[in-house]
Amino acid sequence: xxxxxxxxxxxxxxxxxxxxxxxxxxxxxxxxEGGTENNIHQHSKVELPFWLAQxxxxxxxxxxxxxxxxxxxxxxxxxxxxxSVKLSNLVGGNGWWYRWGRRIAxxxxxxxQADLLNxxxxxxxxxxPALQDLSAHHxxxxxxxxxxxxxxxxxxxDGMEGDERELFAIGQESGKMTRNWYxxxxxxxxxx
Amino acid sequence: MYGDxxxxxxxxxxxxxxxxxxxxxxxxxxxxxxxxxxxxxRQLGQSITSAAEQHGQVSLSQDRSLVCNLTVQHLSARRNKxxxxxxxxxxxxxxxxxxxxxxxxxxxxxxxxxxxxxxxSDPSAINSSESESAGDLRNNLSPQELxxxxxxxxxMIDYKSDFLDVLDLTSSIDRPPSELMVDVRVxxxxxxxxxxxxxxxxxxxxxxxxxxxxxxxxxxxxxxxxEV
Numbered sequence: 001x002x003x004x005x006x007x008x009x010x011x012x013x014x015x016x017x018x019x020x021x022x023x024x025x026x027x028x029x030x031x032x033e034g035g036t037e038n039n040i041h042q043h044s045k046v047e048l049p050f051w052l053a054q055x056x057x058x059x060x061x062x063x064x065x066x067x068x069x070x071x072x073x074x075x076x077x078x079x080x081x082x083x084s085v086k087l088s089n090l091v092g093g094n095g096w097w098y099r100w101g102r103r104i105a106x107x108x109x110x111x112x113q114a115d116l117l118n119x120x121x122x123x124x125x126x127x128x129p130a131l132q133d134l135s136a137h138h139x140x141x142x143x144x145x146x147x148x149x150x151x152x153x154x155x156x157x158d159g160m161e162g163d164e165r166e167l168f169a170i171g172q173e174s175g176k177m178t179r180n181w182y183x184x185x186x187x188x189x190x191x192x
Numbered sequence: 193m194y195g196d197x198x199x200x201x202x203x204x205x206x207x208x209x210x211x212x213x214x215x216x217x218x219x220x221x222x223x224x225x226x227x228x229x230x231x232x233x234r235q236l237g238q239s240i241t242s243a244a245e246q247h248g249q250v251s252l253s254q255d256r257s258l259v260c261n262l263t264v265q266h267l268s269a270r271r272n273k274x275x276x277x278x279x280x281x282x283x284x285x286x287x288x289x290x291x292x293x294x295x296x297x298x299x300x301x302x303x304x305x306x307x308x309x310x311x312x313s314d315p316s317a318i319n320s321s322e323s324e325s326a327g328d329l330r331n332n333l334s335p336q337e338l339x340x341x342x343x344x345x346x347x348m349i350d351y352k353s354d355f356l357d358v359l360d361l362t363s364s365i366d367r368p369p370s371e372l373m374v375d376v377r378v379x380x381x382x383x384x385x386x387x388x389x390x391x392x393x394x395x396x397x398x399x400x401x402x403x404x405x406x407x408x409x410x411x412x413x414x415x416x417x418x419e420v
């Protein structure tokens with residue numbers, strides 16, 4: 001999970017919008033609200049992309065509450081069964097729940113920060129066995145049996161977050177390469 | 193909104209990294225989009241400097257709404273810069289990957305003419321897509337990227353020439369060679385090829401040869417020959 005300056009994943013994740021409220025009147029930034037107003041008034045709520053919201057919040061031009069993807073409702077669902085929570089549509093098109101959570105945590109104060117980071121960590125740890133299992137066996141899974149749409153593996157596969165999907169692809173790829181290597185070893189011509 | 197164009201650039205680049213393999217060419221260098229992003233950034237810069245001059249030092253330190261305004265513009269400009277640099281660095285990484293995959297043969301990467309003739313005499317699907325892409329790669333790179341490719345090629349040749357008698361960095365490592373000589377079958381007409389020892393062989397499609405691995409390594413990578 002790279003937070004590299006040059007990382008495309010990181011750029012896309014930071015683009016996700018955060019709902020903030022301005023602490024002061026600002027002239028000439030009306031376009032941020034999307035309306036026809038020329039100025040922004042104090043206490044008006046605006047959806048800003050995170051790369052704007054981070055610096056503005058650090059300089060106390062805006063404030064924001066804990067955003068919905070990390071609300072208590074999601075936390076409770078994760079505590080109940082981490083593997084059946086759909087993380088893919090919580091944050092943006094590709095689902096960058098973990099990345100965005102880390103960026104938010106950078107801007108929070110100490111206590112909510114520790115809390116949020118803990119939630120992210122526990123969720124990842126709990127989802128990891130299912131992820132590893134799925135990537136190792138997905139190719140050989142029996143698809144002729146109709147899987148009920150409420151089974152945990154089905155929901156987990158749909159709900160995989162962006163970084164989890166990348167790990168899944170890596171797992172599948174390495175499984176395939178290992179199988180190829182085993183097969184190729186046996187079919188060497190002209191025994192030497 | 194500022195930064196929308198840059199976002200477009202990054203999403204298209206991200207989508208192409210998900211779908212392309214090193215055999216397919218890089219997507220075309222998005223020059224118009226890049227020029228418009230640069231224009232937007234320059235306009236932001238001018239707006240910031242003119243606002244700063246207009247209001248003077250004192251109000252800059254006291255008028256918080258002005259500072260907020262300028263901060264937003266500055267952040268947008270920085271964002272554009274980051275997106276542009278990430279796009280360029282992804283493409284440069286792709287160019288380097290293709291260079292190593294082709295075994296360091298620059299002529300093969302850049303040759304547009306060989307692609308059209310090879311297509312006709314070539315049954316194997318993999319090879320035809322490779323030869324098409326060899327021509328397309330040159331068209332899809334910007335002039336600066338072509339310069340980079342040539343410079344990188346020269347740099348690598350310089351580097352490996354120091355120890356070429358011991359180790360060839362650009363030879364393939366897919367399978368460790370099990371013996372000195374290798375059986376090959378010709379897939380595409382390669383014409384007369386001069387080997388290391390000065391021998392000349394005529395490679396016509398369908399013929400089989402038994403040669404030193406060092407002679408034919410390059411041709412195997414480029415798809416003219418196939419190991420049997």
